[in-house]
Amino acid sequence: MTKTTNNDMPIVCLECGLVFILTSDESDWYRERNYNLPKRCPRCRRKRRAAERLGNAEAKGNSTSSDDSTTLNQGSVFNG
Numbered sequence: 406m407t408k409t410t411n412n413d414m415p416i417v418c419l420e421c422g423l424v425f426i427l428t429s430d431e432s433d434w435y436r437e438r439n440y441n442l443p444k445r446c447p448r449c450r451r452k453r454r455a456a457e458r459l460g461n462a463e464a465k466g467n468s469t470s471s472d473d474s475t476t477l478n479q480g481s482v483f484n485g
């Protein structure tokens with residue numbers, strides 16, 4: 406019999422479409438801190454951080470760096 410660990414959550418990366426697994430531990434970590442669950446794979450998150458640094462100078466005036474209110478709202482397949 407296999408352990409039924411149904412807590413691991415597959416998430417499709419918004420950026421590259423890669424499916425990565427968010428473990429229950431990880432999602433707990435985010436929830437504990439009231440963070441939104443990640444929408445991008447670790448790799449793209451790193452990229453984004455780097456890009457944010459670079460784009461920081463350009464992006465002044467238009468401060469739309471919040472992740473939650475993106476127009477892409479198709480990530481709600483994995484409710485549960």
Ligand SMILES: [Zn+2]
Pocket residue numbers: 418419420421422423445446447448449450
């Ligand atoms: Zn990605």
